[in-house]
Amino acid sequence: MNKPNLAPSSLAYVPFVSVQNMMALVHSIGIEDFMKGIVAYLEEDFKNWENFDKTPRVASHSAEGVIELMPTSNGEIYGFKYVNGHPKNTHEGLQTVTAFGLLATVDTGYPVLLSEMTILTALRTAATSALVSKHLMPKGATTMAVIGNGAQSEFQCLAAKAICGIQNVRLYDIDPAATQKAVRNLKNQGLKVTSCTSPQEAIEGAHIITTCTADKQCATILSDNMVGAGIHINAIGGDCPGKTELHVDILKRSDIFVEYPPQTRVEGEIQALADDYPVNEIWKVIAGLETGRTSANQITLFDGVGFAIEDFSALRYVLDQIQGTAFMQQLDMVADPDDPRDLFGMVLRAKPNQG
C-alpha cells in the first residue's frame, strides 16, 4: 500500500504577512513610498466606491473597549479586518488598537492573504488622511498641527509630507512624554518638527490641524475660538459612540466630509449633530464628481472614523507587493482534500501509523 502524501496541497496554503515581515516589507519599499502606494490603491477603490458591498462595521462593545469586524467586497475580492479598540490597554503596556485582515476571492471563497494589520492600519489611516487633505487643504499648505502624539501621530506626519508636501509639523499632547517620543522618532525624516506646550501654540500658522487622540470619552480637544478661516481639519481620533474631539460649534462652521455616512453618524464627530445634518461623501470628491474646497476661507473637516474599503485597499496593495518575495509565509489554514467531498477520508488518512 502506498503511503499517502500528507503534506498540505498548495490550495490549502494562505500567504501570511507577519508583523516582522510587514516591517521588513515597509522598509524594503520605504515608509513614504509605501503610503504613496496605498494612496494609489485608495484612489482606485474610492473611484469604484458605488460598486462595493458596504456595511457599518459589526461591533461588539464591552465596558473595556470594542472588537469590530469590517467586511467589504468589490464583487471580485472580499476583504475584512478584525480590529479592537481598548483605550485602557495603554496603561497595561498593550496596544490600544491591534488588527489583522484577510482577502479572499469572491469566486471560490478561498482566502488569498492573511496579514497583520496593526502596522498596516496605522499606515492606511495616515495615507487616507493625507489623500483627503490633498483634496481639501488650502493651496500652498506647508504646516500641520498634530494634537495627540500617540501611536498614529508620526505616520500622519510622514504621510502629510509625502502626499501633501507638508514641511513643518507642530506637535502637542496632554502628556509631554508622548510629544518627546514623536519628536525623537521624526528626527532626520525631512520635516521641521516643533514641540508645543498647548493646543493653541500647536495650531499657530497651521494650514492643516490633525487631531488623533485616543480617550474613549467626549473630549473637546479644539474649541471654537481656536479654529480660524481657511483651515482643513482631520479629526480622526473620535471613532466610536461617545468618543469625540471637537466642539460642536466647529462642526457647524465647517463643511464636513465623511467616509460612509451610516457609520460616521454613529461613530464620528457628527454624532453630536442631527441625524440628517448635511455631510459630503469624500469618495465623490476623490472621484471628481464633486468639488472639495470651494473657497480660501472655508473650514473643511474630515470626520474620519476608518472604513472597511480603506483596509481593503491597503490589503490589496500588500498582496501585490509580496508576490514573489520572501515577505510572507505559507499558512496551512484551509483544508483541501483531493476529493472535496472526502473531508472525513482526509482526516482518517492523517491518522498516525497508518498507510
Added chain:
Amino acid sequence: MNKPNLAPSSLAYVPFVSVQNMMALVHSIGIEDFMKGIVAYLEEDFKNWENFDKTPRVASHSAEGVIELMPTSNGEIYGFKYVNGHPKNTHEGLQTVTAFGLLATVDTGYPVLLSEMTILTALRTAATSALVSKHLMPKGATTMAVIGNGAQSEFQCLAAKAICGIQNVRLYDIDPAATQKAVRNLKNQGLKVTSCTSPQEAIEGAHIITTCTADKQCATILSDNMVGAGIHINAIGGDCPGKTELHVDILKRSDIFVEYPPQTRVEGEIQALADDYPVNEIWKVIAGLETGRTSANQITLFDGVGFAIEDFSALRYVLDQIQGTAFMQQLDMVADPDDPRDLFGMVLRAKPNQG
C-alpha cells in the same frame, strides 16, 4: 549603541492550529471523544445562551456563493468564524465550505487562538446535530438515515453513534459514488452501514433522518408521505436563502426546533413558512427550561443552519486541548511595541542595518 531586540514579544504571538495540527489533535483524542468533548462545551454555552451577544451572521452574497462572518461573545471571550459556502466549488476540486476562526479576550481585544475550522466546523456541526438528537429522538433509537453523503455525512454518523447510541446508518445520495465513499470511510468504525439506492429505502426503519445535501436551490429531498410518526429529523443542509431540503408539509406536521430564530427564518427550512410561524429554541431544551419530545408519535425537526455560539464552543474546546501541546504554532500576528504609543518607533527600529 545596543542592538535592539527585534524578536517579537510573547504578547505578539497568537497560538495557531493548522489543518495538519487539527487532524493530529483529533487523532490524539479520538474522533468520537473529540465530538463528545465539543458536546460538553456546547451544553455549557447553550445553558448560558441568554448571556451571549447574538447577531445573525454577516453575509456577503454573490452569484457563486456566500462569504460569512459569524461573531459572538459571552462577555469574557469573543469569537468569530470566517466561512464560505460555494456549492459549485466541488466541481472545481475545491471544498464547498472552508473556514477558520478566532478567539480573543474581551478585556484586551488581543487574539488568543487562530484555528483552521474547515475540519472543526464539520466536527461541531455533527456534534450539534447529535446533541440535539439526544434530546429529541424517540426512545431507544438505533437507526439513522443519512440523505446526502458529502463531506458532512460521516461526521454525522460517528457523532450519532458516540452521543446518541446509534448503531445502524442507512446512506443515500443522488450520486452513488458519494455513498460508496461514505461506506468506505465508515468501515471498521463500529457501525452497521447500509448503502441505499433511494431516499425511501434509506428511511426504512430509521428513527432519525438527517439530511445534509449541499445544492444551493430549493430542493425537496423528503416529501410529506415519506415521513412517518415518531421520527426525529435533522435538516442541516439548507443554510441560506433559497436553499431548503424538505417539503413544506413536513414542516407543518413537525414541532420545529431552531438555534437562533432571526437567523433561521432567513436561512433555514422555515423560510418557507410565515415570519411568525411558531418555533422552539433548542437552547431552552438543552438548558432544561422546556421539554423537547413530548410524545412517541410526535415528529420533531431540527432546522439547523449553524450558529456562531457553536463555533465559539468548538474553539473554546480546542483552546483548552492545545495548552502545553505541540498541536499549535505561535503566529507573529499582533504588533506589540515595548511602549504601546511607540508603534512608529518599533517600525523604525526594525530597519535593516540599524542599531
